Amino acid sequence: MSDNLNDLQLFNDRLDERSLQAYWSRVGYRGEGEPTLEALKELHYLHPQAIPFENINPFLGIPLAMKLPDLLQKLVLEGRGGYCFEQNLLFGHVLHSMGFLVKGLSARVFWEVPDGEIKPRDHMLLLVQVDGRKYIADVGFGGASFTAPLSLDQEEEQETPLERYRLQKKGDFHYLEIWVKEQWRLLYRFGMESQLLPDYEVVSWYLCTHPQSLFVQELMAARCMPWGRYALHNNRFTIHRKNEESQKRTLTNPKELKELLEELFLIQLPLHENMMEKLKQLVSED
The missing domain is CATH 3.30.2140.20 (Arylamine N-acetyltransferase fold)
Known part of the structure; x- marks a missing residue:
């Protein structure tokens, strides 16, 4: 190198x-x-x-x-x-x-x-x-x-x-x-x-547009912390603490899901007309 x-x-x-x-x-x-x-x-x-x-x-x-x-x-x-x-x-x-x-x-x-x-x-x-x-x-x-x-x-x-x-x-x-x-x-x-x-752009385009891509179908978020991790898969929220049993919770309210993304994952959510509807679909599909 x-x-x-x-x-x-x-x-x-x-x-x-x-x-x-x-x-x-x-x-x-x-x-x-x-x-x-x-x-x-x-x-x-x-x-x-x-x-x-x-x-x-x-x-x-x-x-x-x-x-x-x-x-x-x-x-x-x-x-x-x-x-x-x-x-x-x-x-x-x-x-x-x-x-x-x-x-x-x-x-x-x-x-x-x-x-x-x-x-x-x-x-x-x-x-x-x-x-x-x-x-x-x-x-x-x-x-x-x-x-x-x-x-x-x-x-x-x-x-x-x-x-x-x-x-x-x-x-x-x-x-x-x-x-x-x-x-x-x-x-x-x-x-x-x-x-x-261009190598990355081709793969990224596939992941972002193919109807069977998990990145299109599902919501994912993760954030590291000094003591462990936060992880979100659709409406299933997990707290991983080092050397401890993971804590898992299923969210049933789209507003709660939105607040979790903003407050624990520190994401400034985009202003998008379908945001709350998509979050509502995640909690209703469980």
């Missing part, structure tokens, strides 16, 4: 100082602007707490745009969240603007996928180089997003503020696993081939 990777044009654009400061303020970062491992760890910890995972735009049929100005507007200025392409593209631009070497990768997801079902490579993650060492960064994997970068050079398990993970190399691919309920479970598999913005 060398400087000429940035010639691939995924992260050629840099945030100006005002935009970078706005992002730091959004996530609560008060550290230095230098490309250090400490900065990467702090930003990776803060980002998924401040900018939630959510798929409200596809759920409402609102088009997604993934150019840097669009990402800044939605995730930073409008107080919204997003899914993997939005989250990791923004995070990658921030890191690149700080001087990190960053590369976009693509993964095939196995987490919560029924046995025998084959998913396309529809997840984005980042490869980041710091002091000659390579790390995986991913702030957009929803309810299983990790809260620290993972060393690509280490096959032993790695502790993060919330869970343990491990990366294993098999042939041309790396396999990322998470320790859950006393067992290792596969999250996703990825290779080292660089991805460009």
Whole structure:
């Protein structure tokens, strides 16, 4: 991984100082602007707490745009969240603007996928180089997003503020696993081939428009906390606390669902004529 990777044009654009400061303020970062491992760890910890995972735009049929100005507007200025392409593209631009070497990768997801079902490579993650060492960064994997970068050079398990993970190399691919309920479970598999913005845009368009896409059919939101996670799937709300039994609740009121999205997930919901009707359908279908 060398400087000429940035010639691939995924992260050629840099945030100006005002935009970078706005992002730091959004996530609560008060550290230095230098490309250090400490900065990467702090930003990776803060980002998924401040900018939630959510798929409200596809759920409402609102088009997604993934150019840097669009990402800044939605995730930073409008107080919204997003899914993997939005989250990791923004995070990658921030890191690149700080001087990190960053590369976009693509993964095939196995987490919560029924046995025998084959998913396309529809997840984005980042490869980041710091002091000659390579790390995986991913702030957009929803309810299983990790809260620290993972060393690509280490096959032993790695502790993060919330869970343990491990990366294993098999042939041309790396396999990322998470320790859950006393067992290792596969999250996703990825290779080292660089991805460009059109690669992500094609997959994102499919996920946002295909009638059978979960991002179109269902509502999802997730937010990391220092002690655990909030997770929402349609009208089923779960609180995951580290080393404790998860607390689950089914919401039966669209107003309650709206307030949950705004108050616990910190999402400034878009002004859309179908918002309350869509939320009402979720609670009535249970």
